[in-house]
Amino acid sequence: MIRRIGAHTVGFEEMPSIIGYAGVAGKIESQGPLADCFDKLIFDSYNGKDTYEQAESSLQAEAVSLAISKAKTTADEINYIFAGDLLNQCIGSSYGLLDFNIPYLGQYGACSTMAQGLIMASVFVESGAANAAMCVTSSHFCSAERQYRFPLEYGGVRTPTAQWTVTGAGSCVLRNDKKGPSVAKATVGKIVDLGVKDANNMGAAMAPAAADTLKNFFDDTGTKPSDYDLVLTGDLGEVGSRLLCQLLNQQSIDITQKHNDCGLMIFDRNKQDVHAGGSGCGCAGSVFCSKILNDMQSGKLKNILFMATGALMSPTSSGQGASIPSIAHLVNVKNR
């Protein structure tokens, strides 16, 4: 049963279990601190395909295959797959998942997609709409650069606030198995736009949405940051993470002792030239579906908040001078 908690949160009584998960990452990520956590590392930007977009699709396919196999199930036992990515018309997902033959519901939450997909799969499993459901998301540095910024060959210099799009994918399979890491609660975010227009500073644009969702969750549940082992954001990076802590501090919420960010975890910013940290759907996706869920399974983490954030603009809206509307979706994952 799903019950509403306060104005913005839902609780899952049965708590759908994450019975299989996989994180796949690329070459730059293999040089970062989480290299050993990923299920598969892909060193060729093309992954043997003809285009970067096809390579991104193949990352999703790899993550989905691995997650299904680690869940000890088969694709025809999965009733729905919730998938999305950053490419125009989400072609990373549609081409990547074609061969699995799983009923498909495309999601668009920009870099919040991993959390959004988890929420969807949880609602479908808990409600009985699905026996098993899964989610997947991806990003690819090369396909993102040419779609959102400049041709790679141009070698454009990046601003210090810019983030580095992660080449990676993450996927989870959920079923009502009553064991392991399980989804206990979820808070869906509202679109928040405080007027940030700098597409090279996504962290700043997304931080207010993250603060809003987190505040709503704590208000609804009557809990506080110290009740959790970790408050994990998706890809706020260095600038956005600092802003989030400041915004919450103004509301007397101190997450500094519990907070980490997938965009800060995946790279070593002292050694790797990634500016403010990692970003992209695949950032939260690959980190959550590797390091984080590994640590939950081992018991190192028991009760966490995972909140992925997304910037909902496009190159067209930025070119037209519009500000960047953002969103953050939160999932409370507990170990059984």
Added chain:
Amino acid sequence: MIRRIGAHTVGFEEMPSIIGYAGVAGKIESQGPLADCFDKLIFDSYNGKDTYEQAESSLQAEAVSLAISKAKTTADEINYIFAGDLLNQCIGSSYGLLDFNIPYLGQYGACSTMAQGLIMASVFVESGAANAAMCVTSSHFCSAERQYRFPLEYGGVRTPTAQWTVTGAGSCVLRNDKKGPSVAKATVGKIVDLGVKDANNMGAAMAPAAADTLKNFFDDTGTKPSDYDLVLTGDLGEVGSRLLCQLLNQQSIDITQKHNDCGLMIFDRNKQDVHAGGSGCGCAGSVFCSKILNDMQSGKLKNILFMATGALMSPTSSGQGASIPSIAHLVNVKNR
């Protein structure tokens, strides 16, 4: 309670009711046979905004406002909005819905988005995740042309199989009110790709996905076309509709007496230069949320199948020579 029916279908025992709906359309649509059915007609392509993209966002805002007001509720009573459109990064939705302050879950199903949103809202309402939920989608001829085809000023000649993107939006509010048009069953589609590569013949690309979903629904429920007052497809247009009937005929399913297509209903192809008919998320959206739901409320229609289809390619994938993966989601709407 939601129960699974066969391999692909779910049934909603409480049957969430569509308690408010609205269809908004543009100038060319106002010259078509459904002009009197729309809640609002907008004759200015810019709708008073600076860009076509902002105009499209404003169509969604108009449809949502009208649907909420016709449902005799307020935005803060709506727990979730499921929204999506054809623009890159779904900016029609993110900018259009910013001011409503409703928890937002972006959907990407291309032209299948109206059916996908209805399914999402139904699952969330029936499961108790939402007291009330809504969905919205849109398309705009001018924003679609410049993103998918050519600058309007170029005046490119269209092929006979091409369809005309509808300028319009449709929105529904769902709640468990046990009255009026209500969602009884749903079948989520799989991605189907039979190798059609012609982006000017979307109907042909989408017809196989439509046939697959419809066949799955009839198999799961043990029903046949004659059990329904109408089998309505989203925007297959003339070419795709003919192909759908042929594909189903090969499997001994005859929908010809019951079938209609939103893309054929919204324009008068004898008088309007729209080639194979209407298309775009706003086609199925505006027709379903005006003419069709009006006819259900009046009792003229009692039990229908609404299946919107989507082509999941992008200009990038088409440019790279990829074929067009497609999808179709089906909703069975019954009058109480």
